[in-house]
Amino acid sequence: MPELAEVEFYRHQWDSGLGERIAEVRTHPSARIFRNCPASTLRRDLAGRKMMSSHVHGKNWTFGFEDGKWLSGHLGMTGALRSAEKDFMPSKHDHLILIAEETALIFSDPRMFGRIRLDKTGSANLLPQWWRKLPPQILSAGFTKKLVSEFAAKHGGTPIKTLLLDQRCFPGIGNWMADEICWRMETAPGVLSGNLEQAEISELWRSTRRVARQALQVIGRNWGNPPDSWLFPHRWKTGGRCPRKSCHGAEFRREKIRGRTTCWCPVCQAGGE
DNA sequence: GGAGATGTTTCAAG
């Protein structure tokens, strides 16, 4: 489920543990989410340490602990973070549980495409090296029109929808946001990136930032529902219709583009393919 | 029962 706004929401679920000391680390030993990080390492490095900070970058999150220990992860398709009372009843897919002073912090993930890792930088102010090398976040000053333009040119044969899913340039964009951005741009998702004119590149850049900002406002704190004026609430319904007035209730099309189900309006997003 | 799901990695083929 999680794209950048949902990851931001989940990060805040664990913020209730900030400033608290981890008393105990419970792990489901065989869960696939530990494939890059043995449960014993988590216990050794986190137990007894205070959680100092929380961060997100695209779909990645990390929590800083005393002595520069960093618990980071990715939620895959079905991962989630939540907090609960310390004596909560774990359910089947609660693979990692940090028992803090007042709350329990829980990582659950039914499909287990998610993963976690632990890094040591020695300082609670120094993020792990791999984190510092991540590309500019979409709402940061480093995410420039030039960056988007060069990336599109470099991958000219890639449909714009697929380009938007590339985390090397669009960190945090996932399937629904990519469709939303194409729809805002009024550009068919199958249009090849190399065929975009400079004005369309500008529109791509602008729509990406706008969708990211609005998604964070709606979902990032309280997980609200995106309004009916977006593509989002219509995209999975069979027979979903474009909410743009000028499209007069045109029915959305759904097709796979490069392996991912894509939804678009054949009227306002006509042309290209 | 079957298909498909808001993701990423890996591998084989062109």
Add this chain to the structure above:
DNA sequence: GCTTGAAACATCTC
């Protein structure tokens, strides 16, 4: 080298 497509991962829902 590059790109592309498919498979794999594991479970749930419609």
